[in-house]
Amino acid sequence: MKPCYGEMDPNPLYFVLVSVHGLIRGHDLELGRDADTGGQTLYVVELARALAALPEVGRVDLMTRRVVDPLVSRDYAEPLESLGPKARIVRIDAGPDGYIRKEELWDHLDSFADNALAFLRANGPAPSLVHSHYADAGYVGRRLASLFGVPLVHTGHSLGRVKRSRLLASGLARDLIETRYHMARRVEAEELTLGTASLVIASTHNEIEEQYGLYEQYQPQYMRVIPPGTDLDRFTPPDGVERSAPIALELARFLADPTKPMILAISRPDERKNIATLVQAYGESPELQALANLVVVAGNRDDIRDLDTGARNVLADLLLDIDRYDLYGRVAYPKHHQREDVAMLYRLAAAGRGVFVNPALTEPFGLTLIEAAACGLPLVATSDGGPRDIIGNCRNGYLVDPLDAAEMAQALLTVLRDGVVWEGFSQAGIEGVVRHYSWHAHAESYLEAVRPLLEQARPVRPHPPLAHNPMLYHDRAIFTTLDRTLLGDRESLAEFVETIRRHRKLASFGIATARSLVSALKVMRKYGIPVPDVLITGMGSEIYYAPELEKDRVWKQHIDHLWTRDAVRAALDEVPGLRYLPKSEQGRFNVSYQYDPQEAPPLQDIHSLLRQTEQTVNATLSYGTRLDVVPVRASKGFAVRWCADRWGIPLERILVAGGSGADEDMMRGNTLAVVVENRRHDELITTLANVERVYFARAGHAKGILEAMEYYDFYGACAAPGPVDG
Template structure:
């Protein structure tokens, strides 16, 4: 990776993303956003002041989709690549089912960043799910966060409610309320929000409580004018296009002509996903009800890619079925073409030019269109447009003066607008020329990247500088700090770190002297508040990592940011209410105080008796409860999720931050430290240990110091050469 220039990570989590042969329209998740982020990545990477662009998406290994989506790294230009991160398993799934897996993507992207050797200068999230991942990483690394929403949940919910769906139905299908909450937080957190139009701010973002806190910049996307060149270019320049373009024209003409009785007529073109909101039925109805329009022009609708309608999801299947029924109702055989597939990279640009050559018109009748990228593509080819008045087309037609806005709910208005352009050749020519000329002025990737990089430079300059001092290093964003260090020290608090003030005051300066290569943390049975309290009482600066409540909670640095990925990881099959019910019947157990109970910890007092401990295990196992049990100091019994423990928390940190277990030293004195002392870490047991750890003597990689408390930690650091060289 180049070291000079800005390093940008783009996040587009859902859908099918690959560098070539895009499957746009295959499903509701693989639409214009996929093309947008790919072209943005390439355009940014072409800039001299950009070092690298990584487009982060989900890795998919599924027989139902191409093996292309299982490739972890796919270069798409010299300085741009698609990076695929596995989360939520390997099967392809719709975006609404990904919410519970996004913290896994955060963790694995973090690991990727650590291994790559450079922290991104900016995280740019696309759509709500990509925004969530980018925002979490930006917070962890203290880097700027930029967001492009594409389509916002609150506006979608408003539309669906107006169509008669209930809130319960909408949430069941789209998890919309959770999405709206995430988007509202993103608006508050993002240093910059890119929108394509002013309409997007006024009609979509204004629906959120944090609307006023957002930093908005109108920055419409560009198109590749080398691909979407004017329809007349091949007639004037024999070198315009290549053999694949000419072949695409032949294929398209053959496909369209098999539907039409009079292929010499102009044609009306629509190109979109088979989605109710795209209002394909409204366009067919407008055409079917207008005999004059049918006499003037044919109609061609390219509604995504399909094989068997019966096997498609409900939304797509219903739309395509309605198309066929309307075709039959209005007897549009010989006039309406509905091809089953098309190639977006080659055939679509040629399709626009074919339509323009016929003196046709491009129609976007969507109920709402956040932006309208296909409208710009059509305009660049010289094809006049008719488009919905709700959304981005208002800005496009205001900028380009290349078509007519319509109310998509009024079929006569759609038909009249089409006829007006089709029968008036002077108007058609004016709209055609305006589109070609003004798209290059308003909608180029070059101007988009200018605005993007200017915004990035601005937000980077506004980030607080971190002084190169001990205090500055401690206050560095935890992500950047943990990305740089090579070793980790984790210690229990009571009777290990704390217990002898004199040796503690020797240890702390030693840790500070090694701060640039060694991060350190504590692991304790105490809750967070009690942990902070005891550290402050002994004048211990807040460490980099705090593992609290017997390994069920992880917090970071000065801000005490919780590790959400750990919470989601240990929540799997955790049933605290069942545990409390079943163990509550055992008279020898006494529930600990309410403040000692935590979401992932059920705690009791129990006398030191092996038979009683065996009875607890028996009850939990009979009831098929998966759990992890910790008994310590002869009285404290903690029931945790089976995925949680001090040791598992440390292994999770090792994985997440890409610090090998061999470079982690753990220190303890009692039974609740056993899980973190075992394994491939460098274990240190202080001389004042309790009898539960006696069984660990002689085990590999566990050093029993002859020094107590913090002096034992110092002894262990020297024993394992953790405060010597880097190696």
């Protein structure tokens, strides 16, 4: 085959990029066609072009699978395609001719590697390095780099362990996940790639710590943050025509004074995007309302009632909060927008000296922040995850606690009121994106990162791989309640957190609490508790999985049985001694009250009242002061067992920690249990004294849990001690 690029330098750097799956071409990428043709395909094409544009680089080949299929464009059957003077796509035959999902490619990767090797041998010279993208390319790239004796660079894009957690949250069974996604092969390939790669490139420090940190071969010294580039031809500062754009006219329908600065938020209508706290921050600040309009662009819809439950609830709450705070004429929430409208929205907001806000509870990267910054918009963003890197690099806004509405409002006010601050952030953002997030900047940082590898006499990873742990997934877990169990002793809590972090590759960590998601996250943030692998909230009525707090949708469907929330309230709202807790502590599947033991009837009488009104529910009293009513299929104990089944961890290898009667159903049965010392300790001794596998700790709070870890040898045998021979 003849090369389709120009003359090379006498001693060029030759980079081989490998991205096996999906449909890749140099023009009109079919982004979103399917799960395999998304952001990764755009990334590898732009990376190839950006690297080829560097004077030090003489040649870049992007290797992908050749597809001959009448159902897709003939472009994907062409063996070679030029990407510019020094870059091309090389399509390699592997497996059947037709287009198949990446999960079906595993048996054909050895053929891909052999055919790629033959191409490289025939079209020399040898590559300077091999850069693999995703787990399947990691499998291929490891072979090629080893055979040529050159460094392997790897970018995961997404990771199997994280993907599996998302799939479990979506409701897929473990066996089906394995059958459909070949997750064991994927994770094994990722482990081997991480054990071989001379350099792993990630987008954020959060990705390195929270996602790659789950792997046995996690070694951060071989990892480098090089964020992907942004299309600076599309995202540009205002040019004076924004006010006449169709999207501007659409927003004006909502606003009494469309000329006021704009507080702009763009996200999916997802609970984790935390739109409610942003509306609260705006609604509770008359000064903010006087200064600016709020514009919330939350997906596209024809009818809110046709959306899935999560999106429907988010948008319904948005409308209710607008009414609650009487924000009519000051908030815009358009029903539709096009892809090209997004850049115009940023420019429109920048032209009016507004601000872009990302209030998400969790944000792994934050692409919208980079796009907004490129258009000259100052930022106010969650202090979680990727935004720390972006604002740290660009110095163009404020990081805020996404759960603190007052702090969010104050940051917005500071940007909007002070023209000097606004100008400084706007210019810093434009310059910072060019410096850190353009494709040219990405390529230069890339070359800086790989140059030491290329200059070594033997340019391979300078250490042997770690001994691989044959255990694919965690085989044990610890679940603890929050208030008065985990909390109460900061010194032992710090030791507990450090212990959990040190063993995160061995054991899953869960928290089960009566608190709502937002309330639990506030407490965890305050005390420095990391987001657990699973967070059970609302007394077992909701289950969320790390790292992005994916809600378990099947659990929600499972517990929606004989549940009538309004009827529960009708039965209990007038009961003496019960005070309905604030909205922040309520959920779709829990009704929660402050319980006054001096006035309220005993719990058994409340049970009788609920039965008399034909409510089949679980009612639980925590520490004698809080009453929670949840569906009959929901409880902390049920939720723990649901997670155990989803993860495939035997109950006998799950340690549960509690301290009140509300935790009993977690501790009864086959789990390893610990009751930490507190003022309810004696009450539980009475009810659990004859229950097997329950340990009563001498210490309270986190120290009591650590005591139980030692008693059960949790990170070793993970079992109740047997009887001692006399």
